[in-house]
Amino acid sequence: MTATVRLVRAEVRKLFTTRAVPVSVVIATLLAVGSVLIDAAVAGKSGAPALGSAAETYQMLKLGGLSAVIMLIIGILAAGGEFRHRTIVPALLATPHRAQVFTVKVAVIAVFGAVFSAIVFGLGLGTVVATLAAHGIHHLPTQTGRLYLGSVIAGACFGMIGVALGALTRNTVGAIVAAIAWAIFVEQIILQAVVPSLEKWLPVGASLGLTNPPSSGVLPPAAAGLVLTGYAAALLLLASRTTIRRDVS
Amino acid sequence: MSAITIRQLTKRYGPVLAVDDVSFQVHPGKVTGFLGPNGSGKTTTLRILLGLADPTSGSATIGGLAYHQLPDPVRQVGAALDSNTFHPGRTAAQHLKIIATSTGLPRGRVAEVLDLVGLTSVAGRRVGGFSLGMRQRLSLAGALLGDPSVLVLDEPLNGLDPEGIRWIRGLLRSLAAEGRTVLVSSHLLSEVAQTVDDVVVLSNGHVIAETTLSELAERSSVIRARTTDAARLVGVLLAAGLKVRLVGGDAVEARGADAEVIGLAAAAAGLPILELSRQDEDLETLFFDLVHDTQEVMA
Numbered sequence: 001m002t003a004t005v006r007l008v009r010a011e012v013r014k015l016f017t018t019r020a021v022p023v024s025v026v027i028a029t030l031l032a033v034g035s036v037l038i039d040a041a042v043a044g045k046s047g048a049p050a051l052g053s054a055a056e057t058y059q060m061l062k063l064g065g066l067s068a069v070i071m072l073i074i075g076i077l078a079a080g081g082e083f084r085h086r087t088i089v090p091a092l093l094a095t096p097h098r099a100q101v102f103t104v105k106v107a108v109i110a111v112f113g114a115v116f117s118a119i120v121f122g123l124g125l126g127t128v129v130a131t132l133a134a135h136g137i138h139h140l141p142t143q144t145g146r147l148y149l150g151s152v153i154a155g156a157c158f159g160m161i162g163v164a165l166g167a168l169t170r171n172t173v174g175a176i177v178a179a180i181a182w183a184i185f186v187e188q189i190i191l192q193a194v195v196p197s198l199e200k201w202l203p204v205g206a207s208l209g210l211t212n213p214p215s216s217g218v219l220p221p222a223a224a225g226l227v228l229t230g231y232a233a234a235l236l237l238l239a240s241r242t243t244i245r246r247d248v249s
Numbered sequence: 250m251s252a253i254t255i256r257q258l259t260k261r262y263g264p265v266l267a268v269d270d271v272s273f274q275v276h277p278g279k280v281t282g283f284l285g286p287n288g289s290g291k292t293t294t295l296r297i298l299l300g301l302a303d304p305t306s307g308s309a310t311i312g313g314l315a316y317h318q319l320p321d322p323v324r325q326v327g328a329a330l331d332s333n334t335f336h337p338g339r340t341a342a343q344h345l346k347i348i349a350t351s352t353g354l355p356r357g358r359v360a361e362v363l364d365l366v367g368l369t370s371v372a373g374r375r376v377g378g379f380s381l382g383m384r385q386r387l388s389l390a391g392a393l394l395g396d397p398s399v400l401v402l403d404e405p406l407n408g409l410d411p412e413g414i415r416w417i418r419g420l421l422r423s424l425a426a427e428g429r430t431v432l433v434s435s436h437l438l439s440e441v442a443q444t445v446d447d448v449v450v451l452s453n454g455h456v457i458a459e460t461t462l463s464e465l466a467e468r469s470s471v472i473r474a475r476t477t478d479a480a481r482l483v484g485v486l487l488a489a490g491l492k493v494r495l496v497g498g499d500a501v502e503a504r505g506a507d508a509e510v511i512g513l514a515a516a517a518a519g520l521p522i523l524e525l526s527r528q529d530e531d532l533e534t535l536f537f538d539l540v541h542d543t544q545e546v547m548a
Contacts, residue, residue: 010351
């Protein structure tokens, strides 16, 4: 077995031996299924589109944002947690090649993010199909598959962005607070008010092009995927050139 | 050939010189005590040795190689840097299995080292609930996982109960008896005096002694002389090149000196000797004096 395969297995073991992952899976499942059921319950009422319409089904399938946020946090915990709990010390004593350890962590979180998002979207989609079938509706809008793929890509990208933020800050709480502050205050409130045309090019704005149905304010899916991957790559490169090389205390 | 070689090692953190031109060697088959007060640069030196920090200049090698150059570090070097490098939500066995998985060690080795450090009964418990002593044992288990020929342990006795201290002393001795290299740091000489063969003493980032424990013990021999004019005797002995100090107004203590030399010097100066006795200072006092003297010189 090569060193890389061993490291991958160790990273997967790390993921599944803390509570963050099982707790996230339970929360994501409940929220995905719950949000679909709530959307279904209010469909056709107080101005909401009717159940079975493309607009309503797209609304029910806006699940990529949920898995992306959870993957951002899991990514931060996976990388920042190594510094917070100082498990980075035994990790680097066992494998002193930092670039290799970091690369494997990024890859494992990206794949986990894709699988996790696929499961969350799959559960939500299953709930949508069952709910529609209960009302005698047996068709899905054309963009459903694209939203599924977009959510999987967004989950992988935000997992990687989380790893980069955790490594850059070496602090789980700081990174989570900074990420939320950026997403809500900087990107959604300040920048959207000052330069609204910029919004779709920023990380959260770009992700909407992947996880939401096509609309005028968001990037087309391919461009959105490229922009988001670019942010992940830039942040990972920055972390690998700075904090990853620094002394571990 | 020495197993560990530290050569002209210097580490600067901004304006602070944490390690200043430190050189020493650690040999196989022996337990070497790496001593010094807190903040003397011990842990920084060990971190550089283990590849966790980069030196400003100089080198720290194991078998001639820097840590990151070792082909299979976990089987060559076992290190326990401190007792707080665990995720509190993982169990003791999970923590060790992650290290074993990442390095390709057989899974059975986890149970073996847990048994060796006496943690088998709590292997399935989360580390968050462990006492300091249990964490120390788990750190040691991690260090022993790869059955390495070199062990580097930073303050391994901290937080252990007397039974644990006794056990770890025996373990370190037996590991050295098997021909392994054991480097163990401590801020208390008395803590490791029963265990170590060689000592390296660090103070303010400098090596102030690199010797054997027995040689260090010889230095602790103190001759006490009582006379009618102790202050004058201090002057006489200082002039004779001895290291002396005035004790209680009427006595003089000289460390590492010969009683005959003191007697003759006093007689030549016309000072009557009322008492001349040999007192073995305990090692801890010697250690304190050694460190204190250096700090005074440097101040």
